[in-house]
Amino acid sequence: GAVVSQHPSRVICKSGTSVKIECRSLDFQATTMFWYRQFPKQSLMLMATSNEGSKATYEQGVEKDKFLINHASLTLSTLTVTSAHPEDSSFYICSASKGGSTGELFFGEGSRLTVL
Amino acid sequence: DAKTTQPPSMDCAEGRAANLPCNHSTISGNEYVYWYRQIHSQGPQYIIHGLKNNETNEMASLIITEDRKSSTLILPHATLRDTAVYYCIVRVPHSGGSNYKLTFGKGTLLTVNP
Numbered sequence: 001g002a003v004v005s006q007h008p009s010r011v012i013c014k015s016g017t018s019v020k021i022e023c024r025s026l027d028f029q030a031t032t033m034f035w036y037r038q039f040p041k042q043s044l045m046l047m048a049t050s051n052e053g054s055k056a057t058y059e060q061g062v063e064k065d066k067f068l069i070n071h072a073s074l075t076l077s078t079l080t081v082t083s084a085h086p087e088d089s090s091f092y093i094c095s096a097s098k099g100g101s102t103g104e105l106f107f108g109e110g111s112r113l114t115v116l
Numbered sequence: 117d118a119k120t121t122q123p124p125s126m127d128c129a130e131g132r133a134a135n136l137p138c139n140h141s142t143i144s145g146n147e148y149v150y151w152y153r154q155i156h157s158q159g160p161q162y163i164i165h166g167l168k169n170n171e172t173n174e175m176a177s178l179i180i181t182e183d184r185k186s187s188t189l190i191l192p193h194a195t196l197r198d199t200a201v202y203y204c205i206v207r208v209p210h211s212g213g214s215n216y217k218l219t220f221g222k223g224t225l226l227t228v229n230p
Binding site: 004006034036043044045046049091093095104105106107108109110112 | 150152154159160161162165203217219221222223
């Protein structure tokens with residue numbers, strides 16, 4: 001299957017700092033990527049849809065100024081958690097569509113953020 | 117909002133077939149059924165998808181009822197590594213549709229026992 005890579009896989013930061021997470025499609029181009037957040041023992045919650053060359057579309061309740069998304073190329077989307085707080089600690093996962101006739105999505109390995 | 121209903125948990129003996137059901141009674145004509153699974157602390161893994169015909173690949177088989185209101189994912193010979201949360205999702209496959217996003221419900225925790 002297609003490969004989507006996230007970096008870093010784990011990050012620990014101090015409260016008030018910003019953290020950037022990268023999502024790359026390694027062997028295909030993705031015009032659309034999705035960012036999810038997952039708290040322990042809960043399902044994935046869609047945060048935003050990232051479109052190459054345009055502004056991201058955020059889900060209701062997700063602060064666009066806090067979770068900055070940039071989709072600068074067809075193989076890279078970044079999520080920046082600004083002024084992180086302990087409640088932002090979570091598992092962040094991206095996905096990308098390979099395109100084609102049936103549009104299955106492929107997911108990265110996830111990035112675990114811990115804010116102290 | 118998730119448009120599917122799955123049992124919260126199931127158990128299966130190692131080596132036996134695991135049959136995971138999913139109800140999607142409000143599925144639209146242009147929506148596909150996708151199955152993903154998530155092993156603890158990893159990103160979801162694509163398994164299989166289908167529109168109306170039964171599908172099979174190296175991982176699993178997907179059986180979709182004729183009225184498309186439900187489906188069953190079949191793992192023919194479950195192993196311990198198949199223990200995971202399995203998600204059934206319906207969506208349109210291309211951007212521009214009102215349901216292009218992949219929205220996860222709570223899924224089914226499948227536990228494969230030795």
